[in-house]
Amino acid sequence: MNPPSMEKTTVEQISAPPIGEPAAVDVEYAWQGNNRVVLLENGEAYFPRVFEAMRQARTEILLETFIVFEDKVGNELQQVLIEAARRGVRVTVSFDGFGCGELSTGYLAALNEAGVHIQIFDPAPKHLGFRTNWFRRLHRKIVVVDGTIAFLGGINFSADHLADFGPEAKQDYSVEVQGPAVADIHHFALLQSGRPARAKYWWQRRRQRRSELAFSDHDGQVRLVYRDNGDHRTDIEEVYRQVLRSAQRRVVIANAYFFPGYRLLREIRNAARRGVAVRLILQGQPDMLVAKLAARMTYDYLLKSGVQIHEYCERPLHGKVALVDEDWCTVGSSNLDPLSLSMNLEANVLIRDRAFNRELFERLEDLSANHCKAMSPDKAPRGRVWHMTVGFLVFHFLRHFPAWAGWLPAHKPRLKAFIHPAGSDHHEPL
Known part of the structure; x- marks a missing residue:
């Protein structure tokens, strides 16, 4: 042969x-x-x-x-x-x-x-x-x-x-x-591989659309969430919005491609306004320039509300992790951009575990303190007028692209x- x-x-x-x-x-x-x-x-x-x-x-x-x-x-x-x-x-x-x-x-x-x-x-x-x-x-x-x-x-x-x-x-x-x-x-x-799997009974279906506050106090809690193009189009985004509304002390989000929808941006801003320490770790050395242009269109809106933004500049950031307060975390494949939140097949795990939360916080704390550049309202990069114009157009194009794509055959x-x-x-x- x-x-x-x-x-x-x-x-x-x-x-x-x-x-x-x-x-x-x-x-x-x-x-x-x-x-x-x-x-x-x-x-x-x-x-x-x-x-x-x-x-x-x-x-x-x-x-x-x-x-x-x-x-x-x-x-x-x-x-x-x-x-x-x-x-x-x-x-x-x-x-x-x-x-x-x-x-x-x-x-x-x-x-x-x-x-x-x-x-x-x-x-x-x-x-x-x-x-x-x-x-x-x-x-x-x-x-x-x-x-x-x-x-x-x-x-x-x-x-x-x-x-x-x-x-x-x-x-x-x-x-x-x-x-x-x-x-x-x-x-x-x-199920995703096309192979048979045990059935989930009717009482196991659609029972998680309750607040993320409904959880056990014990550590080691894990829940799978996913995004598809069927009945679970917004599940991952909804989880982010729920935990942001319930956050009391701190939020850290490290995400490679950041240009979420207006509702998620508003929850991030609102958390900072009520005194939660909100920190975003975003790409400073992007593998795609369009991602940086779009993300920076959100900086003024967030920084003026007290959100801390750190750009990781040593190499491309590809992470998709977040933590809230001292026990809730998520790790997964979903970026906070239109492709992940509106089109791609994605999966994250949610974790309620204090030791895991502490370890992730310490890793991200080291990343932002020693390997990132902090943005501020008066020093955030704005670039030339044409950069801002292109960034504005890119941001709004990407925000509406999933809806426009839905009109195609x-x-x-x-x-x-x-x-x-x-x-x-x-x-x-x-």
């Missing part, structure tokens, strides 16, 4: 017919207690833990990710998954068709031939050398191993999450969860199973 081609190609040329849209999940997961949660900062902490868990897997690995690159991290991921599949572990991976669109046929075929079940979310060919499937991405980063340990956050499988990548290495966070909440994350990941992203022709006789389609 000839070795698989390493040619860069589009997934449609080598994939099976569509599986269908990711399953609609009409469930709002409840708070689960008695969990162990561990903060993982950057690839140095994340990759060793997740790869070790995969190497210890006995029955199942479920993985969803936005980006995999064929670098030292992506290659190690490939090898770990191949080894797991060859020892009888059922491995199902879901790659986003945009973020993973440059993976070679050979990379995917090697996984496929080892028995890894590969799904591509909304693949599309390039047109005139450019990708056209920019929107409604599978942006989640979830790994569940044996249904007993889960990882969720903002870290992709790429070497640019490691410090030795250089000045473009990303600053980011993930969380490791063990305990009862893993069952919910596992249930969600199973319907496009429902789908999962496609990757089946390399050489391995099609032994691959089990999902």
Whole structure:
């Protein structure tokens, strides 16, 4: 048999017919207690833990990710998954068709031939050398191993999450969860992969639309929240707004792409006005200039109300974390921008744990005190008139873009199973 081609190609040329849209999940997961949660900062902490868990897997690995690159991290991921599949572990991976669109046929075929079940979310060919499937991405980063340990956050499988990548290495966070909440994350990941999962009973559905104040005083509480393009379009944003309204002492938000809607901006401003210490840690060295222009359009509005804004300037900030008071936190994949809040598929975990909150606060406190530049109303960068004009136009375009996109002809992203022709006789389609 000839070795698989390493040619860069589009997934449609080598994939099976569509599986269908990711399953609609009409469930709002409840708070689960008695969990162990561990903060993982950057690839140095994340990759060793997740790869070790995969190497210890006995029955199942479920993985969803936005980006995999064929670098030292992506290659190690490939090898770990191949080894797991060859020892009888059922491995199902879901790659986003945009973020993973440059993976070679050979990379995917090697996984496929080892028995890894590969799904591509909304693949599309390039047109005139450019990708056209920019929107409604599978942006989640979830790994569940044996249904007993889960990882969720903002870290992709790429070497640019490691410090030795250089000045473009990303600053980011993930969380490791063990305990009862893993069952919910596992249930969600199973449904999204198109595989059967236990039913959630009617009394478990739509029961979480109550205040975030309704919680146990015990530590180790974890709850999964997600955003889809069905019945859960605003769930993550609503959680942010609820906890901002209930904040009493402090709020710290570290977010890579910050241009939320007016209602969320208003809750941030209102919290600062009533005396809550509100701090935003945003990109000062962005990987996309448009993000910086849009974010800075909010500075005057927030700074004049007492919000502290710190720009992280050492390297690109990619984190999506927040904490409120001394016990509530969130870690996940969702930025506070129109793509994450209105279009992409996202997932965050909410955590009520004082020790975890304290650790995240200390990490962010060090980041803002030693590695950031503080903005002030009189010194906040405004740039030239044309910069302000462009920023104004960009901000309002991005704010309204999701609504405008809704007027376009319907496009429902789908999962496609990757089946390399050489391995099609032994691959089990999902």
